[in-house]
Amino acid sequence: MQQKKDRGQLIVLSGPSGVGKSTVIAELFGQRKNIYFSVSYTTRQPRVGEQDGVNYNFVDRVEFERMIAAGELLEYAEYVNNYYGTSLKAIQERLDAGVDVLLDIEVQGAAKVRSRCPDALFIFIIPPSFEELSRRLHRRGTDGEDVIAGRLEKARVEFKEIPNYDYLVINDKVSEAVAEIEAILTAAECRVDNRKSILAQFA
Ligand code: 5GP
Numbered sequence: 001m002q003q004k005k006d007r008g009q010l011i012v013l014s015g016p017s018g019v020g021k022s023t024v025i026a027e028l029f030g031q032r033k034n035i036y037f038s039v040s041y042t043t044r045q046p047r048v049g050e051q052d053g054v055n056y057n058f059v060d061r062v063e064f065e066r067m068i069a070a071g072e073l074l075e076y077a078e079y080v081n082n083y084y085g086t087s088l089k090a091i092q093e094r095l096d097a098g099v100d101v102l103l104d105i106e107v108q109g110a111a112k113v114r115s116r117c118p119d120a121l122f123i124f125i126i127p128p129s130f131e132e133l134s135r136r137l138h139r140r141g142t143d144g145e146d147v148i149a150g151r152l153e154k155a156r157v158e159f160k161e162i163p164n165y166d167y168l169v170i171n172d173k174v175s176e177a178v179a180e181i182e183a184i185l186t187a188a189e190c191r192v193d194n195r196k197s198i199l200a201q202f203a
Helices: 021-031 061-069 088-096 107-116 130-140 145-159 174-189 192-202
Strands: 010-014 035-037 040-042 056-058 073-079 082-087 100-104 121-126 167-170
Touching: 010 107, 021 035, 021 100, 021 174, 040 061, 061 073, 061 082, 073 088, 073 107, 082 088, 082 107, 088 100, 100 107, 121 174, 130 145, 167 174, 174 192
Parallel strands: 010 100, 010 121, 035 100, 040 056, 121 167
Antiparallel strands: 040 082, 073 082
16 A cells, blocks of 8 residues: 655656666556656657657757756756756655656766755666667667667666666566566655655554
């Protein structure tokens, strides 16, 4: 049973392109309540099927740089020639209302969140093997050989950041990866620190 909390848990999820993060997130959100997906701002072009305000808030570089200058972003990073960033206001409002917030962000942004929000939970998703990651990127069929090679190279660099995360989830079967994340979130909820309001009645 999920209890209403005084404050939501900030959850940072990272993992290489092609690992299946979006599928895992969609399944997790299908079975978990009281959790909000932080819709990032980006300067990249929408892909087929992506909706403004749902997958991302699509903005131009001028607007993104205005947001940086105005201090409106919790974190941002430049990734493959585009900006990606998290709105501070959008997530703060949810956390204050006791709603958990999940950020799907890459490793540089995660490092910034780690320094600004030490209480956040940091989860990294990996494929069962490097060969499997390559197979998944090929199977997706959206990118050419050179783009896939670039993504695999980027994945190797990202894997070096794993020791800075709290939890490592292996996405072999989606349902098992989701169950592992559920277990992590449930354990976090049971921390004494997160149950201060329940404890008060036993004082
Ligand atoms: P894609 O272009 O494939 O949607 O995303 C590229 C990468 O940017 C992914 O690793 C994704 O997790 C990351 N990303 C998405 N939104 C944000 C954000 O707000 N901040 C940061 N730092 N990375 C993000």
